[in-house]
Amino acid sequence: MIQLTNIWKKFGEKQVHNGLNLEVRDHETMVIIGRSGGGKSVLLKMIIGLIKPDSGSIIVDGKEVTALTYRQLQRLRFKFGFLFQGAALFDSMTVGQNIELALRRHSDFKDADIAERVSYALELVKLEKSVEYLMPSSISGGMKKRVGLARAIALTPKYMLYDEPTTGLDVETADGINLLINEMKTTLGVTSVVVTHDIHSAFVVGDRFAIFENGQFIMTGTKDDIRNSQNPEVRKYIESDIQT
Amino acid sequence: MTEPSNAPTLLSRTAELFSQPGRVILTFFEHLGRYMGTIGWMLYNFRNAKEYSGNILQQMVMIGNNSIPIVLFVSTFVGMVTAVQSSYQLYEWIPRTVVGALVTKSVLLELTPLLTALVLAGKVGATITAELGTMRVTEQIDALEALAFDPVSFLITPRVLAGIFMFPILVIFGDLVALLGGMFGAATIAGIPVEAFIDGMKDSFESRDAFFGIIKATVFGFIITSVSCYQGFQVQGGSEGVGKATMNTVVLTCLSVVVMDFILASVLL
Numbered sequence: 001m002i003q004l005t006n007i008w009k010k011f012g013e014k015q016v017h018n019g020l021n022l023e024v025r026d027h028e029t030m031v032i033i034g035r036s037g038g039g040k041s042v043l044l045k046m047i048i049g050l051i052k053p054d055s056g057s058i059i060v061d062g063k064e065v066t067a068l069t070y071r072q073l074q075r076l077r078f079k080f081g082f083l084f085q086g087a088a089l090f091d092s093m094t095v096g097q098n099i100e101l102a103l104r105r106h107s108d109f110k111d112a113d114i115a116e117r118v119s120y121a122l123e124l125v126k127l128e129k130s131v132e133y134l135m136p137s138s139i140s141g142g143m144k145k146r147v148g149l150a151r152a153i154a155l156t157p158k159y160m161l162y163d164e165p166t167t168g169l170d171v172e173t174a175d176g177i178n179l180l181i182n183e184m185k186t187t188l189g190v191t192s193v194v195v196t197h198d199i200h201s202a203f204v205v206g207d208r209f210a211i212f213e214n215g216q217f218i219m220t221g222t223k224d225d226i227r228n229s230q231n232p233e234v235r236k237y238i239e240s241d242i243q244t
Numbered sequence: 245m246t247e248p249s250n251a252p253t254l255l256s257r258t259a260e261l262f263s264q265p266g267r268v269i270l271t272f273f274e275h276l277g278r279y280m281g282t283i284g285w286m287l288y289n290f291r292n293a294k295e296y297s298g299n300i301l302q303q304m305v306m307i308g309n310n311s312i313p314i315v316l317f318v319s320t321f322v323g324m325v326t327a328v329q330s331s332y333q334l335y336e337w338i339p340r341t342v343v344g345a346l347v348t349k350s351v352l353l354e355l356t357p358l359l360t361a362l363v364l365a366g367k368v369g370a371t372i373t374a375e376l377g378t379m380r381v382t383e384q385i386d387a388l389e390a391l392a393f394d395p396v397s398f399l400i401t402p403r404v405l406a407g408i409f410m411f412p413i414l415v416i417f418g419d420l421v422a423l424l425g426g427m428f429g430a431a432t433i434a435g436i437p438v439e440a441f442i443d444g445m446k447d448s449f450e451s452r453d454a455f456f457g458i459i460k461a462t463v464f465g466f467i468i469t470s471v472s473c474y475q476g477f478q479v480q481g482g483s484e485g486v487g488k489a490t491m492n493t494v495v496l497t498c499l500s501v502v503v504m505d506f507i508l509a510s511v512l513l
Contacts, residue, residue: 050386070394077392088387090379102391105295151391 001026002047002159002193007056009042016042017053018215029185029192031202033237034212036164040195041085043212044161047193048080049073060159078106081152081190085164087144089136089151096132099151106155121150124187125180142173149180153188160184162194166201178204199237211237279474285396286404286470292397299402307368307403307469308410312417318363319418322355323347323425324433327441331434340436344444347426352453353513356418358505361464364411365497369472372403373493376476377486385477400473404466411465412458419457460508467504468497 002024009017016039024030034040045051046058049065058065060076068076089098099118103109109117119129125146136144145165152160162181166174178201184190196202202209203223210220213233219226227238293300330346376399379385388395423445430436475493479485 045386048390050389074392074394077390080390082387082390084383084387084390086382088383090384090387091382102393106392 001059001061002191003057003059004043004047005057005059007043007046007053007058009039009046009051009053016215017056019056020212020216022210022217022220024191024193025208026191027185027189028207029181029194029205031194031196031206031209032212032217033196033199033202033209036197038212039215040212041163044082044163044193044195047161048077048082078155079158081149081155081157081160083145083148083152083160083162083165085167087136087141087148089144089147091136093136094132095134095136095139095147098136098147099132099154102151102155117154118150121154124153124183125150126176142169142176145169145177146180149177149184153184153190156188157190160190160192162192162196164196164198165194166196166198174198174201175204177201181205275478278478279471282396282400282474282477283470286401289394289397290401292394293401293405296398296402299398300405303402303406304410306371307364307406308413311364311367311410311414314363314367315360315414315418316421318359319351319356319422320425322359322418323351323422323427324429326350326355326422327426327429327436328433331430331436340440341444341447343430343434343436344426344441345448346444347430347441348423348445348448349453351422351426352419352449352457354457354505354509356422357415357457357460357464358501360415360418360461361411361468361501361505362498364414364464365468365501366494368407369468369493369497370490372469372472373476373479373490374486376473377479377489380477380479381482381486395477400470400477403473404469407465407469408462409465411468412461415457415461416454419454456508456512459512460505463504463508464501467500471497471500 002022004020004022006019006021007017008019009015020043022030022032022043032040032043042051046053047060047065049068052066056066061079063072063076065073065076089095090101093101096118099121100114103114103117107114118132122129122131127143127146127150131139131143131147136147139147160181165177165181169177181192181194182205185192192205194202194205206223208220208222209226210217211226211234212218219229219231219234221229226234229235229238326347327343330343330350331340334342376385379399385395385399388398427438427441430441431438472493475489475496479489
């Protein structure tokens with residue numbers, strides 16, 4: 001379980017988080033919905049300790065993330081897979097090397113086992129084995145996201161963090177990514193936190209939803225709770241979905 | 245009733261005048277502190293270096309092998325111009341062997357290490373900053389951390405080690421080529437026989453001069469690679485931030501090399 005309590009964060013003069021609270025239960029997909037540039041991605045990075053909050057508590061599996069040493073934090077990160085907004089593939093490595101990087105560093109697998117894991121990860125994200133030898137610069141945006149996802153799941157994480165997984169993709173490719181997010185949940189049983197401003201995508205993948213506005217969660221609930229909400233700020237997102 | 249004026253007073257202008265250099269000094273020390281922190285972290289985690297031996301070799305090729313042509317080119321002309329100018333400045337009654345001696349001393353002690361470092365500050369330093377800066381803005385460094393890698397050990401340590409190993413080797417090659425270039429320049433332009441040039445070289449050569457040049461190269465290699473890595477890690481914003489950091493790297497490393505050259509000369513000679 002991931003629990004965020006009274007998180008405050010300021011960058012320069014800009015206050016991005018105003019004492020927000022969130023609970024992500026095991027095996028659920030929690031979707032954080034909010035406008036771009038509001039501080040949602042910062043929240044994901046806080047969960048794995050890439051950014052520290054100014055104050056507040058972040059608890060993952062009973063451990064206070066903000067109080068962990070660097071080594072403890074590294075061990076905690078084994079539990080997480082992170083799909084970055086632009087996939088963040090290492091552009092000096094092939095697709096295969098991207099996926100196997102963490103396996104080579106953090107596991108005792110032999111070469112044959114690593115090759116098998118890479119193939120399995122590619123298969124899970126519906127990519128052909130031949131993609132393994134391509135450089136990230138020669139694949140499309142949708143494929144990059146899939147490779148980023150394959151890299152994230154290579155170490156079979158307990159938690160998956162998705163930062164704007166469908167941004168910049170056409171509708172068909174975005175739907176493919178949404179299906180994959182759902183498959184990761186059913187196949188690997190991961191607990192997921194998805195950050196998005198795409199309400200359509202949110203409703204396809206989410207179990208529960210948190211609406212992020214002005215540094216706080218103005219509402220948390222299920223799909224029906226969100227759809228039936230009369231809060232004008234929440235209605236804005238629902239209506240944007242109806243329009244699309 | 246008149247509204248209070250927002251025009252700057254003499255006092256606020258004076259305060260602004262003095263606060264500007266103050267901010268620059270504070271920023272300098274802030275960056276110096278962070279840079280020292282990064283170097284400290286690198287040394288603290290040095291035991292991990294063997295796990296990244298593949299990266300070190302890759303960087304040695306990038307910094308060393310790929311820089312050989314430009315270092316040889318520059319060194320050849322440095323040797324030639326030193327010989328021609330030395331010959332021009334000497335009076336006719338001074339023995340011509342002095343040209344060989346002058347070229348040897350100048351090349352080994354100063355010219356090859358310094359000019360190689362300045363050239364590589366542009367080539368290697370700018371490449372490292374642009375590469376790491378792009379990794380920073382495209383979240384590749386965050387991705388490394390998310391995969392439980394220490395980005396300093398993975399990205400900075402191999403580059404700094406490669407710089408420390410390869411700069412001296414490049415300077416040794418540069419020394420040899422510069423001396424040959426000097427010999428060629430002296431013979432073809434200044435009309436000094438090769439034998440006279442070699443006699444001058446033999447008379448003036450001291451192994452400590454060559455050793456001193458290698459020490460300089462090692463220090464310059466460390467400065468250029470570590471500063472350029474730090475600059476790359478600090479990039480903020482998009483491509484504009486990468487461009488700015490790359491420019492800062494070239495300026496900072498060139499200035500640091502020149503200052504360190506003076507300090508080393510004062511301490512070691």
